[in-house]
Amino acid sequence: MSIKVSIDASGGDYGIPTTIVAGIKALGAFLDLHLVFVGDQSSIQAELDKHPHAKKYAKRFSVTHASETIAMHESPSIALRKKKDSSMRVAINLVKDGTTDACVSAGNTGALMAISRFVLKTIKGIDRPAIMGRMPTMGGHIHMLDLGANVDSKPEALLEFAIMGAIAVKYTENITSPTVGLLNIGEEEMKGNDKIKKTSELLKASNLNYVGFIEGNDIYKGTVDLVVCDGFEGNIALKASEGVASMMGHYLKRAFTKNIFTKLIALIATPVLKDFKSSLDPGKYNGASLLGLRGIVVKSHGSANADSFFQAIKEAYLEVQVKITEKIATQVSLELKQNHE
Amino acid sequence: MSIKVSIDASGGDYGIPTTIVAGIKALGAFLDLHLVFVGDQSSIQAELDKHPHAKKYAKRFSVTHASETIAMHESPSIALRKKKDSSMRVAINLVKDGTTDACVSAGNTGALMAISRFVLKTIKGIDRPAIMGRMPTMGGHIHMLDLGANVDSKPEALLEFAIMGAIAVKYTENITSPTVGLLNIGEEEMKGNDKIKKTSELLKASNLNYVGFIEGNDIYKGTVDLVVCDGFEGNIALKASEGVASMMGHYLKRAFTKNIFTKLIALIATPVLKDFKSSLDPGKYNGASLLGLRGIVVKSHGSANADSFFQAIKEAYLEVQVKITEKIATQVSLELKQNHE
Incomplete structure (x- = not known):
């Protein structure tokens, strides 16, 4: 079974040059990993063209175009309401519709939290x-x-x-x-x-x-x-x-x-x-998890370089592998049952 | 005008050997400083006897006996209610009755706060x-x-x-x-x-x-x-x-x-x-001030060595010199007036 992760390629302080390099590195490290790079298609393609390894993994990644980006200091509520075609939003939508198992973003934390909550919703029992x-x-x-x-x-x-x-x-x-x-x-x-x-x-x-x-x-x-x-x-x-x-x-x-x-x-x-x-x-410690959502979302530090953005992808990969969302949902429903008994 | 500071000599992890050495150093540094060392009289005297400089400053310090000490992890409320002859309590009492202008202690923070509040009370307008x-x-x-x-x-x-x-x-x-x-x-x-x-x-x-x-x-x-x-x-x-x-x-x-x-x-x-x-x-940064009391109380880190306990004494000395309690009281009463106008 393959593990599919969508990457908010335009997010973070350094955007596409960093996220694409990190993605290629992850494809090399995890052979059952599939990536969807989300962002401006032509910029992503231009970056991919620079990397000779990319071709080797061509079957394990795709690009999904998104016409907007969310700035690092943009208001989360405006990002949520107005930027429906942002790379972050589209990357999370892919998790929602089952195209990918997880999303990784180095973008604006507040926006990532607001959009993830709105799109994915929380696990039953988690406020x-x-x-x-x-x-x-x-x-x-x-x-x-x-x-x-x-x-x-x-x-x-x-x-x-x-x-x-x-x-x-x-x-x-x-x-x-x-x-x-x-x-x-x-x-x-x-x-x-x-x-x-x-x-x-x-x-x-x-x-x-x-x-x-x-x-x-x-x-x-x-x-x-x-x-x-x-x-x-x-x-x-x-x-x-x-x-x-x-x-x-x-x-x-x-x-x-x-x-x-x-x-x-x-x-x-x-x-x-x-x-x-x-x-x-x-x-080494990059990759914070947004826990409690009906889907896996990993937040990379905004200023992450390719090596540390790779760590965030690795974190998402591991969480998909161990089925963290299901595990949390099961445990929470168990605890809820106990409390109601 | 001289500046008088009482030292809780038994307080802190290292007690008398440290506080006395720091005190002697302070007496050498500030020529208008007078100290009252509070704690077990014979232990303090034994420590003073070890230091040839002490004699030189004999006119500028005295020893006040206190029969009890407060342990570092003792409950503040018990320390407050039961240990009325602790070195900390007696050192604060000296500020209350005007014998000294400030107190320095490396003892239990909770006890120091509780006893200071009880003995000295807060400045009018400060909760x-x-x-x-x-x-x-x-x-x-x-x-x-x-x-x-x-x-x-x-x-x-x-x-x-x-x-x-x-x-x-x-x-x-x-x-x-x-x-x-x-x-x-x-x-x-x-x-x-x-x-x-x-x-x-x-x-x-x-x-x-x-x-x-x-x-x-x-x-x-x-x-x-x-x-x-x-x-x-x-x-x-x-x-x-x-x-x-x-x-x-x-x-x-x-x-x-x-x-x-x-x-x-x-x-x-x-x-x-x-x-x-x-x-x-x-x-270098030792000496935290308990602000808002009707008297100056400086808390030294419990594990302070003589050099850093000296810094705490210096802090108390400076606060007395600039009349910090009166300055705060004046400012607070000004602000209170403004708010009531």
């Missing part, structure tokens, strides 16, 4: 989809959700996030019973608010492998397999982390470029610094 | 105190509050934080009109919740130099002089940042200790790596 991403840790990586799709999530919504996330981690990472932690703050007396306490009670009562509260620094220790939080805190934690990483990179570079001597030392240390950088390469 | 700290940036540092004292803060409380923080930054950093940013998330459609929107309206209507929303990564770019947020998000951002910094340190160390060659390179690169580390030394 709102959530964005789950991989976070690097000292020993590898873990998953975290929600990273910014939902603010003011109620305890019941946070429980839904945990159920969906645990299923996704279980099947894409092959972890039988992923440990789940709830993001909270550490001061004893003031430990969290009523919402977080109620969520913790719901998680304790569930069938999840819930281990309790974790703090912000635990994310990067890899204390748990899955971190659950509201999208407001999740997005702030993610962005603050990106900020610290940039700042440290800035200071490291500054220290090594201060004068002629430090520059010489930098030359000698180049392999070590490269090794350091590769262990933290954010591209 | 709850907030914790403000310095955050490193690519160009220096900025301030941020609340870092974890208040969860579920209402828009009015966030406005109070902004007013207090701006005053503190104005006078301790000598910035005439500090820019204020409100921490939010970036997805267009879902930009924040009602609370954050209402807070933004209040900030716009105030006399503050409010520049609008900022995202997590802006903290470390130094986009604004003061970041305002609820303590839940603030604490998560802070802890997540600490986690990333530790992880990056771990990977840098790993890259340089992989084998004999990388270890040789590390030797050569030592001065550069030292320079890098010093630009990020968290000790």
Whole structure:
């Protein structure tokens, strides 16, 4: 059985040159993968013509024309209402009508969420989809959700996030019973608010492998397999982390470029610094999942290069392979039944 | 006029050996500083006897005995109700009765907040105190509050934080009109919740130099002089940042200790790596202020060494020097008047 993925080829900061290269790489890596590149047909064709490998895979990809693109800072509601022939919308429509099994886009997150929700709808029992991403840790990586799709999530919504996330981690990472932690703050007396306490009670009562509260620094220790939080805190934690990483990179570079001597030392240390950088390469973790939809949608970072956009395609491929949507739907209906018994 | 600070000598992970050394250093640095070391008298005296400099400053410090200590993970409410002769409580009592102008403690944050609030009370018009700290940036540092004292803060409380923080930054950093940013998330459609929107309206209507929303990564770019947020998000951002910094340190160390060659390179690169580390030394930023109390209380990181505990004493010294409590009280009463007119 083949795995079919539609690519929003025009999405992201770099668009077609990047997404096509990544697509060709994915076709080389996964022999049962079929791709549909969606965007301006002639631009896509021109890009494909540049790559000698493309011909080799000609039977495993097609191009679907879309006359519009959604800008990175366009309002999601306008994108949803006015741009019915955008590359993003058409790529998602292909999932809806069964032409493809999943969609990957590096476009505007808000628009991707709004259009996916509108076109695909949510799984029965799921109120709102959530964005789950991989976070690097000292020993590898873990998953975290929600990273910014939902603010003011109620305890019941946070429980839904945990159920969906645990299923996704279980099947894409092959972890039988992923440990789940709830993001909270550490001061004893003031430990969290009523919402977080109620969520913790719901998680304790569930069938999840819930281990309790974790703090912000635990994310990067890899204390748990899955971190659950509201999208407001999740997005702030993610962005603050990106900020610290940039700042440290800035200071490291500054220290090594201060004068002629430090520059010489930098030359000698180049392999070590490269090794350091590769262990933290954010591209390795590219590909956030929009969980809870009746279809697989993977969001790539807007500034992804071809290698990291490839990771997002790989994520979509894996999710199709393990039938993540069906798995989540089954688990959610089970939990709903239990709650009604 | 002298500046008098009480030191919770027993507080923190390292207690008396650290706080006393830091205190002696501060006495050497600030010639109008007077200290009261609070804790077990004989232990403090034994530590003082080890330091030849101490005698030189004998006229500028005294020791006040306190028979109890508060453990780092003790419940704040129990610490408040049962430990009336703890070093922390006695050090704060000295501020209350006017013996000292400020108190510095590396002890349990929850207990420090609870006891300070109970003993000193809040400034008229301030509902709850907030914790403000310095955050490193690519160009220096900025301030941020609340870092974890208040969860579920209402828009009015966030406005109070902004007013207090701006005053503190104005006078301790000598910035005439500090820019204020409100921490939010970036997805267009879902930009924040009602609370954050209402807070933004209040900030716009105030006399503050409010520049609008900022995202997590802006903290470390130094986009604004003061970041305002609820303590839940603030604490998560802070802890997540600490986690990333530790992880990056771990990977840098790993890259340089992989084998004999990388270890040789590390030797050569030592001065550069030292320079890098010093630009990020968290000790430089030690000393968070509990703003909104009728007295100055500075919280040191629990694991502070003598150099960073010194920074916390310096922070208290500066706040006394610029009369931060009176400045905040005046500003708050001004704003209250305006709102009632």
